[in-house]
Amino acid sequence: MLGERTWLRHYPAEVAPSFDYPKHNVAQLLIQAVADYPERPAVEFLGVSLTYRELLESAYRFANGLQSLGVKTGDRVALMMPNCPQMVIAYYGTLLVGGIVVMTNPLYMEGELTFQLNDSGAKVIVTLDILFPRVHHVKRSTPLQQFIVGSIQEYLPFPKNLLYPLKAKRDGQSLDIPDVPGVFRFKSWLKSCPAEPVSYPVDAERDIAMLQYTGGTTGMAKGVMLTHYNLVSNTLQTANWFIDAHRGKEIFLAALPCFHVFGLTVLLNYAMHLAGILVLLPRFETKQVLETIQKKRPTVFPGAPTMYIAINHHKEVHKYDLSSIKACVSGSAPLPLEVQERFESITGGRLIEGYGLTEASPVTHANPLKGLRKNGTIGIPFPDTEAMVVHPDTREPLSVGEIGELAVRGPQVMIGYWNRPEETKAVLNEGWLLTGDMAKLDEDGFFTLVDRKKDMINASGFKVYPRDVEEVLFEHPSVKEAVVIGVPDPYRGETVKAFIVRAEGLDVSEEKLEEWCRARLAAFKVPRIYEFRSELPKTIVGKVLRRKLIEEEGLRRQQGEEPNEKPDE
Incomplete structure (x- = not known):
């Protein structure tokens, strides 16, 4: 197979x-x-723009500032924004000085944050x-x-910068930053730091650029060690896949968070590589995204x-001009066919499904932008990327059409998990990464993701992959979102x-959904329990x-609540 x-012929x-x-x-x-483009806008944020020259100058200042705080090569710097x-400034500034970026989710509560900071050993954190x-x-x-410590207010135009504190106060948010040793205000601290160029010469294949925490292919959160070479390679692989993108001409909409490795690679690093304009949105709000695309x-x-x-189902989507969109890659979860086709009809752009995982920086597969595209598949491997389907126990390569682990x-x-050699060994062997995802390969070299290995449902000895069922549910015109899980059953x-x-x-009953599924799925795959949520x-x-x-x-069942389950036939 290898x-x-x-897939190369496609x-x-x-x-x-x-x-x-x-x-x-x-x-x-x-x-x-x-x-190449010093005066081109690099970053746009809620009405304020930074040119490439201004962005690099700020990154140099940040790098020099870190050195003044005692940050050395290999030290971890947490970014929680x-x-x-x-x-953006802190990310590139940390890399310039040879530091290791630890991306931290701003939604983390104290327990999650404590674990990550202790595990990484970060002594400096940049936050809001x-x-x-x-x-x-x-x-x-x-x-x-x-x-x-920065503030959204620092990079807002007038009069938004004056209104921001009032809104924060109304929302019950404190913007107070204590004037105590060890606490620095981002923008004033940055201005006080010299702008002399700093560029640490890295051993790209060995030096870690980032620790990205993930649940990994199994178990508790682990720090994925991604080198400079890993991230640069995946950025260029992505750039070479998007064949209609032109340097110095593209505009990137960053609604995905860049503290997630998907957003980091296909938005932040890719935009810099193409000297594109990166339009930053602090969070995804459908109306704001529609307005931003139009503007x-x-x-x-x-x-x-x-x-x-969310865009497909927005009640006023037809009022917005979304025709500027040329290319979109969907990741992080399976892309239902109905969602793909409707979005393409609305925008006129090309929406392709891709695949990746944190341990691979993250993208490994995508459907081609031109030529053969197989809807419902994750596409074909990126350049210089090998892929195979192996038996989940023996790890022997499987044949075309057989389901196994990707x-x-x-x-x-x-290069591995931070301070976890045994867990690294469990998923890495001679450069091959076991993804924990079940997949199959077809005769054209396209891979179809069946589901997570751990999410497979065993119903009466039959294997049920949630994605098979979810695809059918998504096709129903009254269903906006659907997710399927396996729950304990004394008989099955x-x-x-x-x-x-x-x-x-729109409305749809449990009976109508069951009728819909029975016409399209084998009996053992049809959901026996439905729960409707907002x-x-x-x-x-x-x-x-x-x-x-x-x-x-599980908690509900422990408390004795009985599910409303359909009896077996």
Whole structure:
């Protein structure tokens, strides 16, 4: 299977199967953009713009500032911010000085934050005033010594900068930053730091650029060690896949958070590589996204399926001109076919499903932008990326059409988990990464993701993959969102339960959904239990938290609540 690499014949003519990836600091992407387009806007944020020259100068100041705080090569610096200029400056500034970026979710509560800071050993954190009380509270239980605290207000235009504190106060948010040792106000501190160029010469294949925490292929959160070479390689792989993108001409809509590795690669690093304009949104709000597309005319809009679902179902979507969108890649979760087709009809752009995981920087597969595209598949491997389906127990390669665990190998694959050699060994072997995802390969070299290995449902000995059922539910016109889990069943071992969010203004009964599914699925796959909700629990990226639903279901059953289950026939 590997020798044939049948997928190569479906590469567009403009995409070569192999490239030379430069072995330099990730921050060189920004430095090169400044050399070519110094006065082009690099970042736009709620009405304020920074040119490439201004962005690099700020990153240099940040790097020099870190050195004055005692940060050395290999030291970890935590960034806990949504999409905002301070995050971009701190990211490249940390890399310039040879530091290791630790991306931290702004939604983390104290327990999660404490674990990550202790595990990474970060002594410096960059955050916002509205998050500072939570961050400062964990100082005694973590290695944290220094806090660089910014404010959304710092990069807002007049009069938004004057109105922001009033709104924060009305929302009950404190913007107070104590004037105590070890706490620095981002913008004033930045101005006090010299702007002399700083660029640490890295060993790109060995030096870690970032620790990205993830639940990984199994178990508790682990720090994925991504090198400069990993991140640069995946950025260039992405750039070479988007064959219609032109340097110095593209506009990127950053509704995905860049503290997530998907947003970091396909938005932040990719935009810098192409000297594009990065339009930052601190969070995804459907109306704001629609207004931004109409006003800023972005050409590239990576996202998660829930983002495209929200746009498709917005009641006033037809009032907005979304025709600037040329290319979108959907990741983080499976993309239902109905969602893909409707979004393309609304925008006229191309929406392709891709696949990746944190351990691979993250992208390994995508459907081609030109030529053969197989809806419902994750596409074909990126340039210089090998992939195969292996037996989940023996790890022997499987044949075309057989379902097994997806394994990948390429320059974007991590070097391991931070301080976890045994867990690294369990998923990495001779460069091959076991993804924990079940998949199958077809005769054209396209891979179809069946589901997470751990999410497979065993109903009366039959294997049920949630995605099969969810695809059918998504096709129903009254279903906005659907997710399927396995729940304990005394007779079948496990049975299928579906959580449904109805489309706005539409209604559908349990009976109608069952009738719909029975006409399209084998009997053992048809959900026996339905639960209707107004929303589903999601990560900040928009990925449905299937585990959360399983935990809720387990707690409910412990408390003796009986499910409304259909009897077996």
